[in-house]
Each structure stands twice: as C-alpha cells, then as structure tokens.
Amino acid sequence: MENSHVRDAMHTPTETEGSAAAMGAKIQAQGTNVHYGDKHALKDVTLDIRAGEVTSFIGPSGCGKSTFLRCLNRMNDTIDGCRVSGTVMMDGEDIYDPKIDVVQLRARVGMVFQKPNPFPKSIYDNIAYGPRIHGLAANKDELDEMVVTSLEKAGLLAEVKDRMDSPGTGLSGGQQQRLCIARAIAINPEVILMDEPCSALDPIATAKIEELIDELRENYTIVIVTHSMQQAARVSQRTAFFHLGELIEVGDTEQIFTNPRHKLTQGYITGRFG
Amino acid sequence: MPFSFLLLVLAGLAVISYRFGTARARAVAPGRQSQLHSRPMYHGLYAAMWCGVPALLIATLWVAFQPLLVKGLVMGGLPDAYQALPEARLNLVWNDIRNLAIGDVVRAQPAPEIQAAADTFHRLYAIGNSALALLCLVLAIAGASFALRRVSLTLRARNQVEKVITVFLIASSMVAILTTVGIVLSLLFESLRFFTKVPPLEFLFGLHWSPQTALRADQVGSSGSFGAVPLFTGTLLISLIAMCVAVPVGLMSAIYMSEYAHRKFRAIAKPMLEILAGIPTVVYGFFAALTVAPFIRRFGEGMGLSVASESALAAGLVMGVMIIPFVSSISDDVINAVPQAMRDGAYALGATKSETIRNVIVPAALPGIVGGVLLAVSRAIGETMIVVMAAGLAANLTFNPLDAVTTVTVQIVTLLTGDQEFDSAKTLAAFALGLVLFCVTLALNVFALHVVRKYREQYE
C-alpha cells in the first residue's frame, strides 16, 4: 500500500527535472533498475547529475544510495549476481553500451569509498598508481608533479611532503581519506563519486573534507552519498532523497531542506525515521 | 592367552558388570527411582569402569614393560663370560637369543648357553602371559564386585563416572605433548651418542659423506665420512626445484580460481587439483623414478647434455607437482583475506583485473604468501618417498640439477633400513640427521605460522 503510494508520488519531481535541466546534465540516469540476484535493490530511478555541481544522495540506510552511485562508474560489474538495467548516459553516451570500456569509463569517473582504502604502498605510490597504469605521465618529473599537484589539491601536501615514501596505511583516518581523494583526482577525472566519505572520520577531519569538496567543485562534477543531512546541506547544491530503492524526490538542496514536496522526505529530514 | 583375546574377555566382563550395575540400581530402589542420586545407567557404567579400567591399565603397562623385564632377566642369567662383553656384542647376543626363541631361522647351531637363554626367554614369556591373564581377571572381578556392593540410593555414580571420563580426556590431550617430548628426547639422546663418536662440527660442516665406508671403529670420525653438507645442499637443491614448480603454478592457479574462473569451472577444477594432494607420495616416487627421470634423461641427452639417471631435476619436479595444491590452497586463503575494499580501490581507478591482482592484491597478500611458501618449503624438506625412490644415494656436493644428489631423508632411510646393529655410528647418524630435519622444519613452521597469523590479524 505504502509502496504504490510512493511510486505515484515519485514521478512528479523526476519528470519535471528531466526536461528542465537537460542541457547542464553531465550524467542522466533513465529508468535504472538494479537487482542483486532476486533482490530488487534499485527501482526505476530517473535522475540527472549536473556538471560542476555537488549532488548529494540522502536516505535511510539500505535504500540504495550506494547501489545507485556504483551504477555511475559501473562498479556494480564487480559484484557477482548484480544486474543493472535502464540507461545511464554520460555526456550523451550510454555507459552501459557494450562499446564502452569500463577501464576508460572509470578513468573519467573517480570514486572515493566509505572506509579509506589506501593501498599497502607508499604515499607516493598510492597517488602515482592511477597515472602509472593509465600511462598519463611521460616521465618521472611529470609524475612527480602530478603527485604533488594532487596532494596539494587534496590539501594533504603540507602534512606528508616529508614522508612520501612511508606507507599510506600509516596515516590517520582523515589523512587516509584525503589520500584516497588525491589518488582519485591524480588521474584528473571528470566526475568524482564519494560514498559516505566522512562516516568513518572525526568532526575535524570531516570539516577538512567538506572544505575540500567545496574547492573541488570548481573543476569536477561531484556526487556524494551522505548519512548526515547537515553535511548534505553544507556541501551540495542539489539533493536527491531515496527510500526503499526508489528515488522519492530531487531538487535544489535549499528547497529539499526547507520545503520538501513529499511527505516521506519531510519525515526523513525532520528525523522521524532513518 | 593372546593379548587380544584377553582384551575381549575384559570387554565382555565390563558389559556384564554394566548389566548387573543397572539391575542392582533398579533393585535397591523399587518404585523409588526418583530417589536414586544417579540414573541406573550411571551405576552400570560405574561398575563397568571398576571392572575394566584397572585391569586394562595393568595389562597395558605389563605389555609395555614385559620385554624390558624379560631382557633383563635373560641377560642377567647368562654366564659371566657373556656379561663381560661390550654392549654392542651383547646386543647381538640378545638378538640371537630372541630370534631363537621366536623361532626365526638361525644360521648356525646355537651355543648351549644361548639355547638355554632362549628357553628361559620362552618360559618367562609363558609365565608372564598367564600371570597377566590371571591378574587381570582377578582385578576385573574384584573391581566389579566392589562397585556392585557400593550401589545404593546415595551413591554419586554419575559424578564418579564423569570424573573418570574427565581424567581420560585430560590424559588424551597429554598424548600430543608426550609425542613431542618423545620425539625430542629420542632424537636428542641418540644424537648425543652419535656426537660422542663424531664431533658435531665435523657432522654439520664436513664436506664428505660416505657412511658405508666407515666400517671399522677407527675409521669413524677420523676418516671424515660423516660430513653432512652434501646432504644439506642436496636437500636444498631439490626443494628449490620443487618450489620453482610449485610456487608459480600454485599461485597462478589460486589467482585464476579465485579471480577469473567461472563458478562451474572452479567447482570442477578445484577438487581435481586437490586430488594431487591426496595421492600417496610413494606413487609420486614411482612415477618420478620410472617415467619422469628417464624422460628427462632422454630429453637432456637429445640436447647434448649429460644427465644422471637419478637427476635432482626429476625428483624436484615431481615433488613440486605434489606441493602445488598445498601452495594453491594457502594462496587461495590468503588472497581471499585481502579485503574487497582494496580491490574496489583499484577498480575504481580504472585498473584492469590483472593490474589489480599484480599491483594491489599480490603485494597486499605477500606476507601471507611468503608464510605459505615457507610451510611448503618445510614440506619439501621433510618429504621422503619421492626422493628415496627418485633421487638416489650419491652424496654429490653440487648445484647442477642434472646431477644426482641425495637428501637428508634419503640418508635416514638408507641408514636405518636393512639389518643394522642399533648402536653403530651409522644408525646413530640417522638420528642426528633426524634432529637437524626436525629443528629446521619446526623453525620454518613456527616462523611461517607466525607470519601468516600476523597477516590475518592485519585484515581482521
């Protein structure tokens, strides 16, 4: 009962979005469904991600935020038994088209995970990993510069420049997460996906990352999944609310938090569930 | 009465005691079952234990120590002329007596005092066996009647039974400790005796091994024929060859199985690979000696190389194949312990599967893999049958895989098979080699298990 009610309401916001913002959209998902085996985890999501903006996904846990995020760089391909249907267009190309190569796609769409996951290598090698495998640097100097630039952008350079050869796993949690961000931007992607990047961090580290996201917005399209509504409000320009695998509402962050159109959204942001 | 028959009789008595025990427990409490402290079954078990356990203990001790006792008595009864003989000769005499008594073929007409001793031997055994049987029966019946007399409403039979079982459990867990103690003591003891004949430094660092030529006592040690270095290098060479086969193949198989293979392929190929681990080593040895070695020899000669017919290469190759499943199953565990987050990190950067494996998974898993390889090395060093059958006896100090070499385990087997007098330097040398083997494999294992455990903790 609840379900059919939700489904009806859902079409209103998404349809209007679809037509209104088509020109600024970096990524357009249309009728995207995800199944894990028999489990229907994401139901018919239609959503645009605008270029040069921070879009945040909110919703109670298990509602499919990460699942949708992982559709955008085809990370779901690595999960056994996961099926994605519908289309996801990036710059007008369907990224699920068989002609599209995931390696090239992921070089354009970087990702940062919930738990910092630096490789068991030196700080330098962590950052240099992407440029190395993709052959982005012609020589050692260029690579050095890329590493330094990325660390600089991630606001980590001052803290680590004296110990570039020490292992990345030896950094603090917040530093590790910024290392992972630096690792992602070292290959200069167009989009950066962040899955609850601050959930494992303390408030000070969180503040640094949020600041960083704000700076990165200039050069990258950013999508962030977050558990914290305050965070969504602070860093994002647009917000999408998910519930039980469905996209309930999407709109400007201001509007979502001050004037939600849907009862469920209102219930969630006022803390009645989730 | 043969021992197994005695055991059967004891078992029968125990069952009867059990019956009587339960019956008595019911009888003392007709209609008052609930007032019994323990259920009748426990009274039965209580009686059965009193019947069987003491007798069984005595019987086991007796069987273990009877040979010692008989030997002491028989040898003590020999004329003084024999008593004065050196220990080694006395052992030979003892062998003669025993063979005579057991009815084995004896070469010549025995001396009358030997014949007499053999008769004593026979008689002692006969007396001993009957005495044992009698003692056991008496103990069993006495125990059972004692227990049955004690059956009453208040007898805490269950607690008594459980106490005995607990003692049995604890004693069982001591067996593992005793085994280790036994191994260490026997190896140490015999090795020390060896080192009184051959200095340890000469044994450990000597370059010349030919124990078969050390026939006379004055040759032992002085001729320097117990230098074990060629055995150590031979063992190392063969283990190295084995590792060159097992590590790449085992590791790549594990990687393919866990990262690439379809579920169906894995479901078939994995158990197939494990069959390799279940084949007895004597089968590998036969295959190495009869098929692989001649093949390598022919192949090598076709290329103009001179290959020994028992080349280290053949034994090493086959041993390597034997170890493949071991390496691959450990690698599989270790690779699966690498967190998914690590893979995700690499994939999200656009790494291909092989890049992820080579640059991220394998380095992350490296400590675990190294630990696993060390365990495999200790396997290879201790492996016996393949080298006994395929590597031969030539103690060459060489690192040429096409030459014949010998190993520590081969020499242990050679020194101890066949009729040897136990105290000769030759047989004792086997124990010294065993001690080296034990120490090295133990050290490798302890170290490797430590590395693997540290690795696991890192990702927990």
Place this chain on the structure above:
Amino acid sequence: MSELTVKSGQGGARTRELVAAGIGKRYRAERRFRIFGLVAIVSALVFMALLFASIIGKGYTAFVQTEIRLPISYDVAVIDPEGVRDAAEMRRANYGKLYRDGIQSLFPEVEGRTDRRLLNGLVSSGATFEIRDAVIDSPDLIGKKGEIWVPAADDVDMLVKGRIDRNEPENTRRVSDKEIAWVDALQKDGRLETRFNWRFFTQGDSREPELAGIWGAVAGSFLTMLVTLLLSFPLGVATAVYLEEFAPKNRWTDIIEVNINNLAAIPSIVFGLLGLAVFLQFFGLPRSAPLVGGLVLTLMTLPTIIIAARVSLKSVPPSIREAALGLGASKMQMVTNDVLPLAMPGILTGTIIGMGRALGETAPLLMIGMVAFIVDIPHGFTDPATALPVQIYIWADSAERAFVERTSAAIMVLLAFLIVMNAAAVILRSRFERRW
C-alpha cells in the same frame, strides 16, 4: 601549479586521450596474465592425467596372468613312494619333476641340458605349489594323468603381454628366439592363455613376479589401520572435546594447542624415528609388526583428527549447549548427549581423511622394519607384516621388469581404496552438512 588552474574539460580530455592510447596494450597484458593462470591449472591437471595414464597403462596387464596347460602324470613313485597318503609327507615330494616332465613331453624334440633347462624355464617355479595343492586337495589323482593350468614364468608373461619387443635383436632381448618359438607353439595348441590373475589378490609377496600378490600387504595395512583407528579416534575425539569444551583458557592449554599444530607439520619420517627409538628400542616391541606401525601412524594422524574434531565441535551452535544445560544436564551429559552427536559427521569426515593419509603413508613404516620381505599373510597384530604402500616401494625397487606391472597394479588398488574412503568422506559431509 599550472595544472591546478586547468579547467576540468581540458584536463579530462587529455586523460581520455592518453587512456585510450594505452588501452590496447593493457588489455593484451590482461589476456596474457589470464592465459598464464589457465596454463598453470591445465598443466597441473595434465601432469595428473599423465600420472594416472602412465600407471594404468603400465599396470592393467597385471590383472591377468599368462598360464600354461601342462599334461601331468601324477606318478606314485614321486608323490607317495611309501603309499601311506600322509599329507605332511606328500607336501615334501618333488613336484618340480612332474611339471618339468610335463613340459618336456610337449616338446620331445628338445635335446641337451641347456635347451631343456631353457624349456623348463618357461614355466614358473610356482607350478610346484599348484600341482602340490591339486594333489593334496584330491589324493585320488595319484597314479593318474591329467592336465593342469600353471603360471608361466615372468619373461614369458611379459612376452605374451607385449611388454618384450619381439623385433629387438636377440642378444639384447630377455627371451631367446627359441623360447619365442616354443611360446608360439604352445599358444597355437591352445595350451597358453592369459587368465584372470587371482594370485595377485590372494597371495603374499614373492621373489617371483608371477607369484607375487598384494594380499599380505593388504592384510598388513588392514591390521595397521585397525590399530590406528582404534587408538587415534578415541584419543583424538577426547582431546578435541577436552580442549573445546572443558579446558580452561590458560598457558597450559595454549601449549597443548601450539604443540598439536606443530605436530601436524612434522615430517612423517620423524615419527618413524620416534617409533624406532621408543617402541622398538626402548619398549622392545617386535619389528615389522602392525601393532607398532599402528602406534606410529596414530601419533601421526592424531593432530589431523583433533583439528577436524575441534572445528566440528566449534560449529555446533551455543544455543544447543545452553538448551541442554538449561534442562539441568551436567556438562558431561551435554557433551555426550547433545554436542557430540551433532558434531559426529564432521569428526568422522576428518577421521576418514586422516585414515586415508595414514593408509598412503610409507616413510615411517620403513623405519620400523615393515619393509622386510615377508611372504606369509599376517594374522595378528604382532606378526611380521608389510603394508600396501611399502609393498609398492619394495616392488618398485625390484629389478625384474614384471614387477613394474605389479607395482602399477598395486598402486591402482591403493588408489582405489583411497578413492572409496574419500568418496565416503564427501558423501558423509554432504549428507549431514548442516546449516545453522
């Protein structure tokens, strides 16, 4: 610093270009790596296939044996000159003469000592026992004539089975042209056939390949395994139960645990040394006895069983224990009545696997003298005996060609036992596998 100000569009385009440029090479490396993996697995499996193929190819002929039908005249003067029909007396008669006369009568044209001896050599010396047993079984044969199938000598057997190449030059061949001619003649007369080799399954070891069988070794293995099972199963389960259910967590139990793990990795030959020094030298138990073999293999197998049993006990959920204790059972009752039955399939599976390993084990048995040449079938735990894998080792060491075939066949029998045991373990596991 210049990079910092680059607009995302341009930077992205450059990345895109460079990635696209390198992608072909990377996918080729990917394919190569994948193929390496496949090659590794396939080569291991091919090796295994070769091993099995070579053993079956070498051994399948051992299940038949070439036999010769000889005319025998059961001469009273030879068998029972005194006419008392005493079995013990008749056992000692010179049956060799009877079969030699038999084969000579088939080739009356053969003259001269050397040729005759060569001709006699076509028949296995085992023919003696064959004829003797026939006579003892039915004494009324005495004085009559009859025909009897007796085993051919190993060289003839090899020739008939095609293991000796007829086209080889005579001076390097094990059988001469003359012998080949006789064999062909016998075959043409229907006097030479390959028949099912029942001796292989019913006889003990022999110096003559055509007479050697595995029954002695199988019986020795059976007795040894029986001792191993009877000791290692209760001891292993008791240890596991103690460590898992009763033992306090302290230094002492830690030591026991570490000790068990290390024992599991000690080379098997060291257990042999232990057996030699302790059981044979110190306690003076008999050499070559299944009892001692069983003791040694028990110590070797114990860690396997203990570890498997502990895993199995651990997998019984705590709720079962709590329920039992809640009903007022004592801890011991809980273990024996509730936990052990649930853990039993796992324990049995581990035991079967451990026993399988013990059955294939050779090295420690060599140390305690089970490698001796033993003809008689062992009947008790202290009779001199050998074991199946040791028999394989002994035969593999023998020079006669015909032993290669026997060795391979014995390996097939050993593998068959192991397959049955492992299949039992697999079935047990799948039948009783419980998902809590």
